[in-house]
Structure formats: C-alpha cells, structure tokens
Amino acid sequence: MKNLLASFLVLIVFVPQLKAQKDTLRNLDIDLSNYQYPFPVSYIAFESQGEKLKMAYMDVKPDKPNGKSIMLLHGKNFNGAYWEQTATALTNRGYRVIIPDQIGFGKSTKPVHFQYSFHELAANTKRILDHLNVTKITVLGHSMGGMVATRFTIMYPELVEMFILENPIGLEDYKLKVPFQSIDKWYQTELKSDFTSIKNYQLNSYYDGKWKEQYTPWVNLLAGWTLNKDYPRIAWNSALTYDMIYTQPVCYEFENITAPTLLIIGQRDRSAVGKNLAPETVRKSLGNYPELGKQTKAKIRNSELVELDNIGHLPHIEDFDRFIQPLMKFLER
Template identity: 65%
Template sequence: MKKSLLPILTLLFSFQFITAQTDNLQWLDIELSNYPYPYAVSVLELKIQEQDLKMAYMDVKPENYNGKNIVLFHGKNFNGAYWKTTIEALTNEGFRVIVPDQIGFGKSSKPQHFHYTFQQLAQNTKTLLDTLKVEKTAILGHSMGGMLATRFALMYPKMTEKFILENPIGLEDWKLIVPYQPVEWWYQNELKKSYDGIKKYQLVNYYDNKWKPEYDQWVNLLAGWTLNSNYKIIAWNNALTYDMIFTQPVVYEFKNITAPTLLIIGTRDRTALGKPLVTEEGQKTMGLYNELGKKTQKEIPNSELVEIENVGHLPHIEKFESFIKPLIRFLKK
C-alpha cells in the first residue's frame, strides 16, 4: 500500500510546488512600472512610424569617468535589468554605461502596430546617443542584442569604437533549413506561455538543466506579464520580433565590421530559432556555439575569441568573472 501511494504523493508534492511558484508570481505592468531597475531609468520620447513612443534607458556615469562609453544591448527574453552586475563592474572601472530597453521590451512602449527591423532599432539607439551627446562608444550585444549590435556597428561605424558579441544569436541563417511561419503562428505560441513553460525552456537551453535560485527572477519577469490583461499586446510584439530575427540575418555581413571585435562565447550554448520545426537530425546541426564562435571569429576582421567552456547562453549571468575579465581587458586596450 505504501509503495502504491508513493508516486501519487510525489506527483501531489510536485503539483503543490509548481502551484506555489505560480501563486508567488507578481503581476507586472505592461511597461514594468511596478518592477524596480538597478539604476535610475530615464525616458526618451520618440516619434516614429506615426506613433508617439517611449524608449526607457539607464545612463550610469561614474565619478571616476575615464571618458569611455559602452552601450549594452539586451536579448529577446530579457531587458536592461539583467545587466546589473555588468554595469557595476564597468562603472567601477570608470566607463559610462548606457543601457536601453528597445521598443517592445522592458520599460519601453509596447505598440499595437509596429514594423520591427534591426535598422529601426539601431536608429532609435543612435537617436538616444545623439540626445545624450555621445559621439563614440563601445557596443556590446547579447543574444538578439548581438544581431542588433551588429546592425548598429554596420550602420554607424564611425561611432562604434569597439564591438563585443556575447553569445549572439544569428551566427547562422536558420531560414535555410527552418520552414517559414507567419507572425500569427509565433503569436499563438506566445499566448500559450506560462511560468512552467518559460522555466523549462531556460533550464534546458540556458543552464544545462542546472538551476540556481538567482535565475528565478528572469523567469518571473516574463511569466509575470502573462498575468496582465493586456498580455496579448506583449505577445504580439514578441511575435513581430521573432519574425524580425528570422527574416533579417546579419551573418552574411560580419566581413564588413570595421571596429576591433571581441567574441565571448559560452560553448555549451545550443540556442537556435525554430528547432521544433525541423527534424531531429536537423536540430543536431543548429546552435553549435562551440563551432559557431570559431567560424564567426574568422569572418570578422580584427577580431578575437574568448571561449568559456561548460557555460551556456548567458555567460554574464552563469559565470560572471569569466565574462567580465576579458571584457574589461579588451575595453582598456
């Protein structure tokens, strides 16, 4: 009798644990007004695509300012808040750190209709830097932010002093093997998002099934939005940015980068867009960062590669010291 009850009790405990996690979720405002960022947030008013939009950003200038600037571009499933420890380390070294939330992300506007292009997001960031009177800066992009950072460096080479990619997506052209899906398909997927699904995705794809309590906050930020009655607007923006990523590759233009470049690559990463849409054999060829880092380094002139073994998609979260040391060394060159 005891043996037959054990699976039931285990299942019940698991259900209670998941329910408790979900019950503790904080409802989040569509522009995260009830979620504090690690540094003061300012807003840039933008008039683009016949809309009045707001671009939130942090601009952290240290007392021991060394005259050098760096812009940090966040990934698709994140916002500027996850750069907290990076901002702290860089400002301690005297760098001014500018961290925008792109339109559609974080504390920035979530438009009901918007034509997302990396060119548009890069131009928005250039407008921000012009407003702040920043003429030259280093550019660092993580994940989707790596694709945006690449587009920025190509559009504004004179402004880009140094160029850093941290586990960027877009090191391969997925549309060569992944069948195209319309925006509506991505939208329906976003509407199905839940705490459990988001955590499972990050656990498997980011952290190699090894979870730490400090990772919870990045799940909660996304899952908290699903509790909002306006979540459909967030889901629609997410769908539009998936389409942007899928249809606007930058991989063919790495050869045109002119700024000194540093690639910081966690080699365990296997992130790739559209994996569920291809065969099991096809999936095995996608997101191989242990190979993609080396390949990309060969494509970008005047570039160097730092590989971090046994680290996944988020080196600056998972193994901070291994990320920040080569970054600071590169910036001080």
C-alpha cells in the same frame, strides 16, 4: 517500496521549492511600471511609423570617470535590468554605462502596429546617444542584442570604438534550416506562454538542463506579463520580433565590421530561433555555438574569441566572474 519513498521525498522537496518560485510571480503591467530597475530610468519620446513611442534607458555614471562609454544591448527574452552586475563592475572601473530597452521590450512602448527591423532598432538606439551627446561608444550585445549591435556597428562605424558579442543569436541564417512560420503562428504560440513553458524553454535552450535559483527572476519577468490583461499586445510584439530575427539575418555582413571585436561564447549554448520547428535530423545542427563562434571569428577582421567551457547562453548571469574577466581585459588592453 524504496522507489516509492524516494519519489515521495523528491516530491516534498520539490513542491515547496516550486511554490516559492511561483510566490514571487506577480502581475506585471505592459510597461513594467510596477517593476523597479536597478538604476534610474529615463525616456526619449519620438514618433515612428505613425506611432508615438517612448524608449527607456538607464544612464549609469561612474564616480571616477575614465572618459569611456559602453552600451549594453539586451536579448529578446530580457530587458536592461539583467545587466545590473555588469554595469556595476564597469562603472567601478570608470566607464559610463548606457542600457536601452528596445521598443517592444521592458519599459519601452509596445506598439499596436509596427514593422520591426534591426535597422529601425539600431536607429532608435542612436537616438539615445544623440540625446546624450555621446559620439564614441563601445557596444556590447547579448543574444538578440548581438543582432542589434551588429546592425548598429555596420550602420554607424564612426561611433563604435569596440564591438563585443556575448552569445549572440543570428550567427547562422535560421531560414535555411527552420521552416517558415507566419507571424500569426508565432503569436498563437506566445499566447500560450506561462511560467512553466518559459522556464522549460530557458532550462533547455539557455542552460543545457542545469537550473539554478538565480535564473528564476528572469522567468518571472516574462511570466508576470502573461498574467496581465495587456498580454496579447506583448505577445503580438514578441511574434513580430521573432519574424524579424528569422527574416533578417546579419551573419552575411560580419566582414563589414572594422572595429576591434571580442566574441565571448559559452560553449554549452544551443539556442536557435525556431529550432523546435526544424526536422529532428536538422535540429541537432542548429545553435552549435562552439562551431559558430569559430566561424564568426574567421569572418570578422581584428577579432578575438573567448570560449567559456561549461557555460550556456548567459555567461554574465551563469558565471559572472568568468564573463567579466575577458571583457575587462579586452576593454583595458
């Protein structure tokens, strides 16, 4: 009887909470035109691979410039909006902050036909800097943005003053442990996504089973797309970028980075692309960020490693104060 009562109490607490989460879920269009970003959004237009593309970005300027610029590169399941608190802190210290949405993400174009590569994303990102006449930049990449940032830094070393990785994926070569999956299979999986599946993935992969309500908006952004008639095109682009991550490792080229480098690594993170596809015995070895952080520091000359205990895949969302302190110390040394 006590167990039944306890279950009932949990239910009446949980159901309204779940309803409140889903009440904030709304249909979002393919370019997020009905979702407001924290800062004004601009676009550059160009043609690539026969597609006419628009790439969105935010250019956040400080009231009292210190003459330095920093570019924040988002992860695969995110867009530039989740950098709001970071950008505000940086502009308060005088930094100009540039925040792109990569092609296929956020407010940028979702192409019908496109061969994704980190080289292409890096070149597209440079188009924004060229448009803004920015010739020196600090580059900070989170998650998949870390892979874009790595490729950018290797391709354009003359532009990069400092290089920062926040829990990047791609610190290991996934195709050595994860069985190959066709783009069609990635696509079919993406088509099945909804609020529950997206939240469960983030709960287990990003936050090690520890959920806070402050994470829900980032679930709603993805889940809102699943309600839109254009979601199949969004899902197709997502499948293409999964294939890009799987087939184009950057971990073998860290030794080519010469810029001063900071690694900020949440130690609870266990993210790895395709982890659920690997055999159970292999799965446990994937996404071992405590070990991957040390391995990556050893590969990059002139690098520092900050290990954040009891923090998962998104330090700047999960515990902003612990994230921003080492970042500012590195930038202002």
